Structure formats: C-alpha cells, structure tokens
Amino acid sequence: MEDSEPNATHSDHSRSSPATTLDLSQLPPIFVLATHLSISEQHEAEDALSNGKAPLTYDIKEANLVLGNITRPRRARSELQWKGVHLEDIGEEESRRPTRTSSSTSNNRTPANKRRRLAEQGSHRTQRPGLVTVDESSAASDTEDEDILEAEPMSQLSLSHDPASPSEASTNGEESEELAQQFHTKDFANKVKVVKLEWLHVSLKLGRIQDLEPYTVYEARLRPSQERATKILPAIKAVAREPTSVINKSPYIKEGVLQGIMERAYADPKPSYNRYKRQDRIKEAAKPDIVGKRFSSTTQATSRLSRPVTRPTQLLHQTTSEHDEAVSSVLPPLPDWVKENKVYACERATPLNSPNNDFINELKKIKLARLLTLDEIGVRAYSTSIASLAAYPYRIQSTREILALPGCDQKIASLFHEYNSTGRLQAVEDLEADPALKVLREFYEIWGVGAKTAREFYYDKGWRDLDDIVEYGWKSLSRVQQIGLKYYDEFLLKIPRSEVESITATITRHAKLVTDSNVETIIVGGYRRGKFESGDVDVILSHRDEAMTYNLVDRVVKSLEKEGCITHTLTLNLTNSKRDQQPLPVNTATIGGHGFDTLDKALVVWQDPNWPTKEADLAANPKAKNPNPHRRVDIIISPWRTVGCAIAGWTSGTTFQRDLRRYAKNKLGWKFDSSGVRERGTGRWVDLEGWTDKKTRCTDWKEAERKVFKGMGLVYREPWDRCTG
Known part of the structure; x- marks a missing residue:
C-alpha cells in the first residue's frame, strides 16, 4: 500500500496518513479517547477515521460514538464524566436492545460466544500471584469475545480493501445503505456509546464495517440540557460565500445549520497551539489553581479543575x-x-x-x-x-x-x-x-507511593483507579509499591493496642534468641502517645553492650522469617552499623538515610502465622489461607549510648520531632538526629545521656530520654503530650 499525501490538518507532523476505501461518512460524530493509547496510536486511529470521511470531532461533548482502549463499563462512564459529559443511565432492557445491523451481520456473521481471558490473548495485563482485583460490577468485561480476527496494533493493519476476499467486498453505495441502517440517527439521538477500538481495527482489516454490539463497552443517555453538536444552532451572519463542500458530511448534522456551523468555524480564530504536541501533564497540573501557597479564585478561566479548589479567604469584619x-x-x-x-x-x-x-x-x-x-x-x-x-x-x-x-x-x-x-x-x-484530588488521595494511601509519585500516576500515566495501576503499570512499580498495592485494603485497617503488644512480644522473644536476655524493647510511635489504634507498629531494640546491637536487625529479621511471622522484608538498612554505630556526622553528603532517622531498621510485612482453627483448616485443605491481616512493622535498632535520642524522635508526633531538629539548630547550633546530637560548628558529638562516664550512664531508657530533654534545655514532655500530628 502506498502512502498518501499528508492530511492538511496533520501537516505539522509531516507524516503520511494511510488510505482506506471504507466509507465512514454515515457514522455519528465520533471521538477517539486518548486513555491507554500512545500519541502515535491515537493519531493513527484519527487518521483512519478522517481518511474514511468519518465526522471526527475533537470535543467529546459533541460525540455520539467514542472509541477507546477501555474494557470496563464503570471506567468508561468515569472517563466521560471526567471530561464533562453529563449522563443518565439507560435501563437494562433498553441498553440490551440490539442496534440495527447491516446485511453482513444478518448472514450469521456474529462473533463466537466463546470467551477467553486477556492473558490468553497476549494482553499486557499481568496476573501476579496473590494479587486479586475483581470488579464485580463489570467482571464480564475482563474477557473479550473471540472474534473472527484478533485485534492487532493499528500500525500492523492494512487499511486498504482486502482483494483476497471478494465475497466480503461491497460497493460504496451498498455500504452506505447498510451503514444508514446500522447507524440510524434515531439509535444515537441523545445517546453516547463507548466502543472498543478493536472495532475499528477489525473493520479496517476486513474492509467492511462490523456490527457495534459485540464491541460496545458502555451506553448512556445524554442529559437533555447538554448542548450537543446535533442541536440546532442559531444562525450567525457571516461573509457571503458559496456553500462549502464538506467531505465528512454526517446525517447527524442537520442540513439547515451545516453552513452556519462552518461559517462560525471559519470566523473563529485559529488556535495557536498544536493538538498533536504532547503536553507535560505534571507541569500542567502545577498551575496556581491547585499548586502554590494560594488556591485559585472562581475567576480563573485557565483552571484545570471543574471547580475552584478553594475560595478566596474572607476578610474579618471587626467593630x-x-x-x-x-x-x-x-x-x-x-x-x-x-x-x-x-x-x-x-x-x-x-x-x-x-x-x-x-x-x-x-x-x-x-x-x-x-x-x-x-x-x-x-x-x-x-x-x-x-x-x-x-x-x-x-x-x-x-x-x-x-x-x-x-x-x-x-x-x-x-x-x-x-x-x-x-x-x-x-x-x-x-x-x-474535586475528582482529581479524590484519586490522588487513593494513590497516596498506597504504601511506598508519595505525593509526587501519586501525581505522576494520575497526570503522566493517566491512571484513574487502582485497577489501572495493576493492569497497565504493574511491571513499572517498585517492589515496595507492588506489596503496598497487593495489601492495600489490609494496610488501611487499624491495629488495636492488644495486637501491637502481641507483635512486640514476639519480636522481643526472637531478639533474645539471637542476643541474650538483656535486650531492651520499647514500643514507640502512636502506641506510646496513647492512641487506641495504630496504623503500623514501631519497635526499638537496644542493648547495653554495643557488640550486641551491631547488625542486630539482620539477625532478628532472619529469625522471624523462619517462624513465618514476616512475609515480606521491604527494606533493611544497616546505615548505623556501617558507620560503626556513631552518631550521624554533620556533613551527610556521603551518608545514607534522611530526615530525623539514620538508624539500622527494617520495614517488614507482618502476619501472625497462627489462628484458632489452623489445624482443622489445614487438615481439610493443605493450602488453606491464613485469615490474619497483614500489618506494617518497623524494627529499629539503637545503640545504648544514644537510645534516649532514638526514643524521643520515634515517639514524638511529626511536628514535635521536626521542631526538635529546628530548635536544636536555631537555638543551640546542634544537629539533632535519632542517632545522636553533634555540634554544627565543630562536628563534636554532644553526649546528652552521660555515656562517656560510667558513673553517669543511664540505668534505663526512660532516664536516657529525660536527659535528652534536659540537655537541650527543654521541659520533659510525656509521650501523650507530644501529639502534634
């Protein structure tokens, strides 16, 4: 097939558009959805429709037919709503009513009823062991009809008529008549259908328009108040000219207003931007309306959101x-x-x-x-x-x-x-x-996903729910993110105080097995501040003999893994052991760790291996699933010389421990870290806990923590008085 001359509207790309003999002019206004499509795939689909004289539109609100790489009805509905299309669900009987079909479909040329999974089609969706994501409302959409021809990439499909199948061919007149029946105006009046892009692939491959029904993902009625392309527009006076011949003429655009629409289009100023230029959606999102110290006002016309994020702060009126x-x-x-x-x-x-x-x-x-x-x-x-x-x-x-x-x-x-x-x-x-912030919050709650990564998922990747991440981005996730997604619902469950104590008792038992009975275990975090429920479990292990705390975290984790308490070890840091358990230097350019903590620690996924009916369940089914929820557990190791700093840092609320660092820097000229304190000017270690003199060494960790506050000139605050959030 020879390449045709570039289309006028695509001349800025200087690439050739494939030709097709299909007459698509009888289609309703059609829109190509960019979701899960590369720029080249989107352009190829648009070129194929344009060359077939289809009434292609770049405003989804004008479309009655939407083509996209979407398989779930719920996702299709969400995409339409996110783009401002107002919908009303169609009754089940009405949505199942068959569309008028062409003569080709009346000759028993319907797709086979046999189903198969996406994975069997070579889909890019990857099933991971232990990760099950089922959408009960659209479970049937996770499989595809086994059609005559498997879907192929647009670039690999011949867009010309297949001369090897003369029985499949039809003249333009016959095809137009069939299309007039299949895409009858009344069937699409005030309605919108989301159809798999595979429909276009197969139609182009076979050189014949296929029935929409097997490829329809979602159908809805448009709200009567919505302004549509089919609505009669008021006539606008324009410069007199001969009626322009429109190639992409559709029966859905009324004859009486066609010229008025075109005149308005000619009169409108041409956009200065290129619709084919890929925009950086992360930078677009970082506009003043949603990023920055101030949120936008209602007068900002460039806002990306349907509503302003916040309203201007009201001035106080005082008499x-x-x-x-x-x-x-x-x-x-x-x-x-x-x-x-x-x-x-x-x-x-x-x-x-x-x-x-x-x-x-x-x-x-x-x-x-x-x-x-x-x-x-x-x-x-x-x-x-x-x-x-x-x-x-x-x-x-x-x-x-x-x-x-x-x-x-x-x-x-x-x-x-x-x-x-x-x-x-x-x-x-x-x-x-705001719909964008709703999705960002959901992504942010994945363990291992921060605010920046959540925004990349939404704006750069175009993902809109957890299923999108699994289906389209699983392989690109880090191992921590995969685990966070796998146990998403379980990690959101709060941990009662009794379970925190049970987990700590198990950790203490294994710590004593790999050291001796003198190991100290301290529960910190929200539990020590008095919370009734915790998001995770934070435990500090220490020992008066520094030789016992050297690489202790590695030994404890291995012992817990053997018993089956730890199902996944996400991170295991030996930062403190590598610097011989010395406090963090003032210059940290070559030292690992960040924030207030550079101690040895392990972030693990915990699951109690025992449950009341374990023996009976395993006897009935050797592969019986452990019903206990997975928990997030942090195991931190601190040498005894600075155990007070570690406990103070890991016990206090986020703002409290942040201000401990700020206070030490601005008031004292010190660098505070959970591994110890140093003078910023000289780099000298400040022994707040009296370790250097055996007579002044702390007898227990509570005394060590109090000495840290006293040494910094602060009044000691009980853990339940440090709840700053």
Missing part, C-alpha cells in the same frame, strides 16, 4: 467596640507558652485530645490537599498552625484567640470565623468534591 474591649474580659487566661510566644512545638504540651479537634480535623484536610499538590510551604504552615491549635487548652470562642497563638495568622482566623459561623469550610467542601 471598633471589639477592639476597645479589655482582652481579659473576653479571652481566657493565656498559657505561658502563648504569652512568651514559643513557636516550637517541643516547648509546649500537646495532648492527644484537643477541645478544638473538630476545627483541627478540617484544617488537616486542607493540609493533605496541600501535600497532594506538592505545596511544601503550605504543608509546613498548616502543620505549625495545627500544632499550635492542638496545644491550646481551651475551646476557642473568638478569632482574637486564634491571632494570639504562635503560628496562626489571619488566614487561620478567617477559616475559624467561617467554621464557627457556618459549621463548615467551603474550601474543604471544594477539595473533597
């Missing part, structure tokens, strides 16, 4: 009399840390339950949105404000109380004023209604 009132007559007695304007969370007590939890929870939702939009400054600002509000011991009644708190500014006061007046925050409602 003169409010300012004339004595502060003491309105505000309760201010805590000392408020009067002294102590900005560091480590300088004040923050209990687990605050009288302002309802308002704080709303601010946490905005903070999460800031995190998902990569607004690091906004995340830190909201974290500081939330920690200050959580430490305030009274129920806030006035915006003046907000403005008096360190770390709380006019914005927080305005949000409180709105919440106190209405019982809600419009900003939070806008965020929760």
Whole structure:
C-alpha cells in the first residue's frame, strides 16, 4: 500500500496518513479517547477515521460514538464524566436492545460466544500471584469475545480493501445503505456509546464495517440540557460565500445549520497551539489553581479543575467596640507558652485530645490537599498552625484567640470565623468534591507511593483507579509499591493496642534468641502517645553492650522469617552499623538515610502465622489461607549510648520531632538526629545521656530520654503530650 499525501490538518507532523476505501461518512460524530493509547496510536486511529470521511470531532461533548482502549463499563462512564459529559443511565432492557445491523451481520456473521481471558490473548495485563482485583460490577468485561480476527496494533493493519476476499467486498453505495441502517440517527439521538477500538481495527482489516454490539463497552443517555453538536444552532451572519463542500458530511448534522456551523468555524480564530504536541501533564497540573501557597479564585478561566479548589479567604469584619474591649474580659487566661510566644512545638504540651479537634480535623484536610499538590510551604504552615491549635487548652470562642497563638495568622482566623459561623469550610467542601484530588488521595494511601509519585500516576500515566495501576503499570512499580498495592485494603485497617503488644512480644522473644536476655524493647510511635489504634507498629531494640546491637536487625529479621511471622522484608538498612554505630556526622553528603532517622531498621510485612482453627483448616485443605491481616512493622535498632535520642524522635508526633531538629539548630547550633546530637560548628558529638562516664550512664531508657530533654534545655514532655500530628 502506498502512502498518501499528508492530511492538511496533520501537516505539522509531516507524516503520511494511510488510505482506506471504507466509507465512514454515515457514522455519528465520533471521538477517539486518548486513555491507554500512545500519541502515535491515537493519531493513527484519527487518521483512519478522517481518511474514511468519518465526522471526527475533537470535543467529546459533541460525540455520539467514542472509541477507546477501555474494557470496563464503570471506567468508561468515569472517563466521560471526567471530561464533562453529563449522563443518565439507560435501563437494562433498553441498553440490551440490539442496534440495527447491516446485511453482513444478518448472514450469521456474529462473533463466537466463546470467551477467553486477556492473558490468553497476549494482553499486557499481568496476573501476579496473590494479587486479586475483581470488579464485580463489570467482571464480564475482563474477557473479550473471540472474534473472527484478533485485534492487532493499528500500525500492523492494512487499511486498504482486502482483494483476497471478494465475497466480503461491497460497493460504496451498498455500504452506505447498510451503514444508514446500522447507524440510524434515531439509535444515537441523545445517546453516547463507548466502543472498543478493536472495532475499528477489525473493520479496517476486513474492509467492511462490523456490527457495534459485540464491541460496545458502555451506553448512556445524554442529559437533555447538554448542548450537543446535533442541536440546532442559531444562525450567525457571516461573509457571503458559496456553500462549502464538506467531505465528512454526517446525517447527524442537520442540513439547515451545516453552513452556519462552518461559517462560525471559519470566523473563529485559529488556535495557536498544536493538538498533536504532547503536553507535560505534571507541569500542567502545577498551575496556581491547585499548586502554590494560594488556591485559585472562581475567576480563573485557565483552571484545570471543574471547580475552584478553594475560595478566596474572607476578610474579618471587626467593630471598633471589639477592639476597645479589655482582652481579659473576653479571652481566657493565656498559657505561658502563648504569652512568651514559643513557636516550637517541643516547648509546649500537646495532648492527644484537643477541645478544638473538630476545627483541627478540617484544617488537616486542607493540609493533605496541600501535600497532594506538592505545596511544601503550605504543608509546613498548616502543620505549625495545627500544632499550635492542638496545644491550646481551651475551646476557642473568638478569632482574637486564634491571632494570639504562635503560628496562626489571619488566614487561620478567617477559616475559624467561617467554621464557627457556618459549621463548615467551603474550601474543604471544594477539595473533597474535586475528582482529581479524590484519586490522588487513593494513590497516596498506597504504601511506598508519595505525593509526587501519586501525581505522576494520575497526570503522566493517566491512571484513574487502582485497577489501572495493576493492569497497565504493574511491571513499572517498585517492589515496595507492588506489596503496598497487593495489601492495600489490609494496610488501611487499624491495629488495636492488644495486637501491637502481641507483635512486640514476639519480636522481643526472637531478639533474645539471637542476643541474650538483656535486650531492651520499647514500643514507640502512636502506641506510646496513647492512641487506641495504630496504623503500623514501631519497635526499638537496644542493648547495653554495643557488640550486641551491631547488625542486630539482620539477625532478628532472619529469625522471624523462619517462624513465618514476616512475609515480606521491604527494606533493611544497616546505615548505623556501617558507620560503626556513631552518631550521624554533620556533613551527610556521603551518608545514607534522611530526615530525623539514620538508624539500622527494617520495614517488614507482618502476619501472625497462627489462628484458632489452623489445624482443622489445614487438615481439610493443605493450602488453606491464613485469615490474619497483614500489618506494617518497623524494627529499629539503637545503640545504648544514644537510645534516649532514638526514643524521643520515634515517639514524638511529626511536628514535635521536626521542631526538635529546628530548635536544636536555631537555638543551640546542634544537629539533632535519632542517632545522636553533634555540634554544627565543630562536628563534636554532644553526649546528652552521660555515656562517656560510667558513673553517669543511664540505668534505663526512660532516664536516657529525660536527659535528652534536659540537655537541650527543654521541659520533659510525656509521650501523650507530644501529639502534634
């Protein structure tokens, strides 16, 4: 087949468009969905339709027929809704009503009823052992009809008429008549169908339009209020010209308005961008409307979202009399840390339950949105404000109380004023209604996926749910992400305190097996702060003999794996052992680890190997599944010389331990790390726990932690007073 001249609309690509003898002009307005298609595949499909004189549209709201690489009805519906198409579900009987078919389908040329799995077709979807994702609402769509011809890539299909099958051929007139029956206008009036792209592949291969029914994924009725391409548009006066001959003439565009539509198209200014140019969706997403310290207002016409993320902060209105009132007559007695304007969370007590939890929870939702939009400054600002509000011991009644708190500014006061007046925050409602943020939150909850990776999944990969990641990106995931996706639902389950204690007892038993009975085990994290349920289990192991803590984590993990308690070891770091268990140097350019912690540790997946009916279950079925949920467990090793720093860091809430580092840096000129403290100027180790003198060595880990606070000039805070979040 010889290449034809490049299409006028594609001249900027300077590539030839394949020719076809199929007459597709009788199709309804058709749109090619880019989801799960490469740019070249999308262009090839559009070229084939254009060369067949199909009424191709680049606005999905004008289309009655949508071609795409989608197999699930629920996903097809979501794609249409995400692109602004308003739908109404069709009744089951109506959706099953067969479309008028051509004479070719009436000659018993229907696809076979036999089904087969995608994997048997050589699909790119990979089934992994132990990973089961079933969509009960569309389970049947996970298989494909075994048609006459398997689907092939567009580039491998001949777009010309197959001369080897004269019985399959038809004249243009006959084909047009058949199409007029199959694609009758009434069948598509105010409706939209999502059809597999395979339909186009097979039609081009056989040189004959195939029946849509076996390839239809989803069908819905368009809302009457939606403006469609078939709706009669008001006539617009334009420069008089002879009626233009339109090649892609469709019966779905009314004759009386055809010229008006074309005149409007000629009158519109030509777009300055190239629709074939691949845009960086991550950069597009990083626009001021969803990224940055401020969210967009409703007047931003360039917003990518259907609604503004938040509304502008309202200014507070205060009367003169409010300012004339004595502060003491309105505000309760201010805590000392408020009067002294102590900005560091480590300088004040923050209990687990605050009288302002309802308002704080709303601010946490905005903070999460800031995190998902990569607004690091906004995340830190909201974290500081939330920690200050959580430490305030009274129920806030006035915006003046907000403005008096360190770390709380006019914005927080305005949000409180709105919440106190209405019982809600419009900003939070806008965020929760945004479809992009809903998906980003779901991706962010995968263990091993951060905010940046979640945005890459959504904007760069085009994935919209967990099934997309499994089907189209499983092999590209890291091992940690694969495990996080495999046990997604189980990892979201909270762990009660009794189970945390049981897991710790097992770890302690194995630690003593590989060392001796003098090993110390400390449960840290949310459990030690008093939470009734935890997201994971954090355990620190230590020993007064440093030789016992050297590479201890490796030995403990191997022992637990032999018993079957650990099903997966995701990371195992020996960073501290590699530097001879010394505190982290001031210059960390060549040292592994980051954040507040560089200790030896293992992040593992835990499953209790025992359950009450284990013996009976295994007797009935040797492959019986363990019903116990998988848990996330962190095993941390600390040498005794700095065990107080390790416990202080791993016990405290995120903002509390962040401010421990900030306080040490700004107030003392030190570098605080869970492996120890050093002077920034000289790099000298600061022995806060009295290790160098045997007379002053700590007798237990509780004493060591208290000495860390005392050595830094801070009042010791109990674990349940460090709940900053």
